[in-house]
Amino acid sequence: MVTLSDVAKAAGVSLATASRAFNGSKDRHVRPELRDRVIEAARRLNYAPNAAAQQLAGGEPRSVALVVHNIADPYFSSIAAGVERGATGFGGIVTLASTGLSTDSQIQVIETLRRQRPRVLVLVGGLQDDRDDLQRLREALADFKTFTGAGVAHVGQPVLGVSTVAIDNEAAAADLARALLAQGFTRFGVLAGPEGHLTAAARSRGFTEAMLAGGATAREPVHGEFTRDGGHQAMADLLSSGDVPELVFAVNDVMAVGAMAAARERGVRVPDDVRVAGFDDILTLRDITPSLTTVHLDLEEIGESAVQLALDDQHGEPRTVVVGGSVVLRESTRR
Amino acid sequence: MVTLSDVAKAAGVSLATASRAFNGSKDRHVRPELRDRVIEAARRLNYAPNAAAQQLAGGEPRSVALVVHNIADPYFSSIAAGVERGATGFGGIVTLASTGLSTDSQIQVIETLRRQRPRVLVLVGGLQDDRDDLQRLREALADFKTFTGAGVAHVGQPVLGVSTVAIDNEAAAADLARALLAQGFTRFGVLAGPEGHLTAAARSRGFTEAMLAGGATAREPVHGEFTRDGGHQAMADLLSSGDVPELVFAVNDVMAVGAMAAARERGVRVPDDVRVAGFDDILTLRDITPSLTTVHLDLEEIGESAVQLALDDQHGEPRTVVVGGSVVLRESTRR
DNA sequence: CTGTTAGCGCGTTCAC
DNA sequence: GTGAACGCGCTAACAG
Numbered sequence: 001m002v003t004l005s006d007v008a009k010a011a012g013v014s015l016a017t018a019s020r021a022f023n024g025s026k027d028r029h030v031r032p033e034l035r036d037r038v039i040e041a042a043r044r045l046n047y048a049p050n051a052a053a054q055q056l057a058g059g060e061p062r063s064v065a066l067v068v069h070n071i072a073d074p075y076f077s078s079i080a081a082g083v084e085r086g087a088t089g090f091g092g093i094v095t096l097a098s099t100g101l102s103t104d105s106q107i108q109v110i111e112t113l114r115r116q117r118p119r120v121l122v123l124v125g126g127l128q129d130d131r132d133d134l135q136r137l138r139e140a141l142a143d144f145k146t147f148t149g150a151g152v153a154h155v156g157q158p159v160l161g162v163s164t165v166a167i168d169n170e171a172a173a174a175d176l177a178r179a180l181l182a183q184g185f186t187r188f189g190v191l192a193g194p195e196g197h198l199t200a201a202a203r204s205r206g207f208t209e210a211m212l213a214g215g216a217t218a219r220e221p222v223h224g225e226f227t228r229d230g231g232h233q234a235m236a237d238l239l240s241s242g243d244v245p246e247l248v249f250a251v252n253d254v255m256a257v258g259a260m261a262a263a264r265e266r267g268v269r270v271p272d273d274v275r276v277a278g279f280d281d282i283l284t285l286r287d288i289t290p291s292l293t294t295v296h297l298d299l300e301e302i303g304e305s306a307v308q309l310a311l312d313d314q315h316g317e318p319r320t321v322v323v324g325g326s327v328v329l330r331e332s333t334r335r
Numbered sequence: 336m337v338t339l340s341d342v343a344k345a346a347g348v349s350l351a352t353a354s355r356a357f358n359g360s361k362d363r364h365v366r367p368e369l370r371d372r373v374i375e376a377a378r379r380l381n382y383a384p385n386a387a388a389q390q391l392a393g394g395e396p397r398s399v400a401l402v403v404h405n406i407a408d409p410y411f412s413s414i415a416a417g418v419e420r421g422a423t424g425f426g427g428i429v430t431l432a433s434t435g436l437s438t439d440s441q442i443q444v445i446e447t448l449r450r451q452r453p454r455v456l457v458l459v460g461g462l463q464d465d466r467d468d469l470q471r472l473r474e475a476l477a478d479f480k481t482f483t484g485a486g487v488a489h490v491g492q493p494v495l496g497v498s499t500v501a502i503d504n505e506a507a508a509a510d511l512a513r514a515l516l517a518q519g520f521t522r523f524g525v526l527a528g529p530e531g532h533l534t535a536a537a538r539s540r541g542f543t544e545a546m547l548a549g550g551a552t553a554r555e556p557v558h559g560e561f562t563r564d565g566g567h568q569a570m571a572d573l574l575s576s577g578d579v580p581e582l583v584f585a586v587n588d589v590m591a592v593g594a595m596a597a598a599r600e601r602g603v604r605v606p607d608d609v610r611v612a613g614f615d616d617i618l619t620l621r622d623i624t625p626s627l628t629t630v631h632l633d634l635e636e637i638g639e640s641a642v643q644l645a646l647d648d649q650h651g652e653p654r655t656v657v658v659g660g661s662v663v664l665r666e667s668t669r670r
Numbered sequence: 671c672t673g674t675t676a677g678c679g680c681g682t683t684c685a686c
Numbered sequence: 687g688t689g690a691a692c693g694c695g696c697t698a699a700c701a702g
Contacts, residue, residue: 001482003695014673019697029671046482048449052387053695056678063430071419072635074619077412084406084433093451095398095430098419114383116428147336147381228622254619261622284409284589284617287563287596289624300407338679349689354681361682366687388679391694674701679694686689 002045011041022049055117061150063087064094064307065118067109069125071098074282075252075299079124079155082303089304090311092119101125101194101226103133107140114144120151120310122303126199126226127156134159153310155302157198163309163318165302169199169279172295172325173206173249176277179327180247180293181214183335185275188247189219191234191255193226200226203251203279219245224255231255235262244274247333253278253285253294260288260332275333279325290331297325337380346376357384390452396485398422399429399642400453402444404460406433409617410587410634414459414490417638424639425646427454436460436529436561438468442475449479455486455645457638461534461561462491469494488645490637492533493655498648500641500656504534504614507630507660508541508584511612514662515582515628516549518670520610524554526569526585526594528561535561538586538614554580559590566590570597579609582668588613588620588629595623595667610668614660625666632660 008018013034020030021038030038041047055061064087068076080096087094095116099105106123113121121144127134138161145152145162154164180188188211193200208218224234231250235258238248250256256278260270270276270290278285281296302323309319343353348369355365356373365373376382390396399422403411415431422429430451434440441458448456456479462469473496480487480497489499515523523546528535543553559569566585570593573583585591591613595605605611605625613620616631637658644654 001484001695005695015696016674016698017672020672023697025698031671034672046478048446048482050391050452050695051450052390052452053678054450054697055387056385056391056680056694057696058678058698059696066431070416071406072409072413072416072618074407074409074412077409077415078407080412080431081405081407081433084431093430093432093448095428096401096415096419097428098416111383113428115386115389117385117387143381147383149336228618257619257622264624282619283407283563284592284619287592288622289599336679340679350680351682351689351691352687355688358681363682364687369688385679388694389681391678391696392680392682393694394681672702674699676697676699678696678698681692681694683692684690686687 078299079303082300086307151313169202170206174210177210231258235259295325413634414638417635421642486648505541509545512545566593570594630660
């Protein structure tokens with residue numbers, strides 16, 4: 001393994017000069033001719049700096065710790081793409097960790113990530129609405145910050161006391177509801193996602209309240225996992241009552257797709273017999289038939305902002321930026 | 336920032352003892368009572384080991400470098416989920432890098448990743464069929480191995496001289512072709528993906544040759560990007576000739592979906608006027624209508640095997656395991 | 671402008 | 687069973 005001092009030797013200069021040839025240095029300068037000799041030697045020897053040593057010796061950490069529920073879920077992988085863009089923006093690399101929905105596992109992962117001494121931590125995903133869970137998560141993040149000096153940002157709701165990219169689920173869901181009210185739908189049901197999931201609840205609430213305010217009548221919300229199968233199951237439950245609502249709102253696209261499948265299996269046609277709307281506007285789902293009415297979120301952009309916020313957070317106060325969604329009416333809710 | 340020697344001091348022991356209390360040590364043992372005192376002190380002080388220091392001091396590297404084309408693409412994010420599982424299997428963390436399709440960018444990323452001194456590197460994704468490109472990539476990987484001592488594995492074709500999880504695209508595509516021949520389709524077209532992409536070419540070739548062997552007649556293959564829009568465009572090109580083939584094979588699901596959209600837009604019905612098949616069996620696409628005939632790949636499993644292979648590669652010879660796909664006939668190719 | 675030296679936090683010899 | 691001392695590769699003071 002070739003080290004910087006090998007390079008220095010090969011170039012006939014001191015270790016310090018070699019180091020400066022690469023990173024420059026506050027005030028010290030290196031004669032261009034020497035600098036070239038060092039670089040050339042490095043190339044010849046195939047030298048690559050040792051990141052661990054650099055970090056230990058006092059370089060700024062350059063890694064972005066990214067914590068998601070499940071990287072295979074398109075919602076998270078799109079955000080991850082944005083986070084990566086944000087990281088390359090300052091020459092950082094991203095380290096990835098998945099946790100599932102469990103708060104315990106999130107806390108566990110956050111504590112483990114402390115060893116990396118990352119520059120920033122980005123935590124993505126809806127939280128459980130449990131006072132105790134939230135409190136523990138808050139503490140874990142606070143510890144993380146004070147302990148590693150890293151910046152922290154959360155993508156979700158502003159309830160963690162850290163910088164957050166707050167998705168305005170409630171307002172966007174309400175917008176969606178109003179757009180649908182305008183089409184004349186009134187009897188509706190909601191596939192409300194996991195019980196006690198903050199994001200799911202916000203979307204569900206925003207939609208329901210706006211619908212009710214518009215004079216619509218609601219079915220009892222049906223809970224289910226935040227997945228295709230969860231949506232499928234929830235829709236099956238909802239339809240099993242025999243009474244088909246005019247409109248069903250699933251709190252995310254993946255569930256909506258499962259719901260449409262469940263409807264199809266029972267011979268309930270979308271959008272003729274029932275209309276279905278989702279949330280997120282997942283790119284991969286853009287072409288399902290009937291095309292899905294949903295709320296568009298710029299997921300990559302959200303990921304990139306999160307990195308930026310986390311970076312800023314290192315020096316200033318926690319900030320929260322609210323990002324909205326835009327309603328996209330498509331075939332699945334055609335009158 | 337609390338260090339191990341702080342913990343040692345707080346526990347009233349030496350640095351060495353504190354270290355051994357955590358990691359044990361070959362022969363040296365530490366009295367349980369002392370060990371507890373150290374652990375307790377660590378907990379009190381909120382100590383977290385410094386991974387960089389550990390690595391520098393000679394610990395085994397614990398990171399898995401994962402290189403993909405695009406993490407937002409479900410093909411890669413599913414494999415990434417598997418890689419992550421494989422990494423947690425040995426207490427490792429994964430660092431993520433995206434490259435797009437360009438070989439230059441892949442090489443660039445691989446060289447940058449050397450700084451991390453990861454335990455293993457997993458390179459995922461089809462390659463460009465360019466002798467020079469392949470050669471350079473081969474060298475980059477070889478250098479990577481000899482310089483970092485890391486294990487390397489590739490997911491794709493066994494053409495890089497490293498351990499690889501070789502997806503038998505050609506055979507699986509041929510299986511698909513035969514299954515479709517059995518349904519009586521003969522006039523077919525292929526949306527062949529990016530020009531010079533090895534994986535795309537293998538799938539295209541396997542399918543085409545099996546079809547021709549079965550007496551079918553082929554249209555000129557149409558190239559296009561490995562994306563929804565690429566499939567859309569390619570299908571539009573293919574249809575613009577006016578003559579609609581009975582069957583169109585897109586070299587991956589994402590393209591197939593774009594192709595179906597293009598057909599729909601022109602009033603060409605699937606599967607009534609044309610049948611469409613894809614490849615990969617992307618979970619998120621499982622519910623599109625008509626449901627997509629495709630080749631199922633266990634992507635997560637593939638990712639996990641890749642990590643295992645890379646780990647083994649550290650000590651033994653490069654191995655390659657071939658994984659097959661299984662044909663899944665669905666609605667999009669119904670007779 | 672360049673070279674010398676002292677750590678960064680930790681694992682690991684070696685003595686005790 | 688325990689502790690003292692060295693070194694991993696590098697950057698950042700310090701001299702010259």
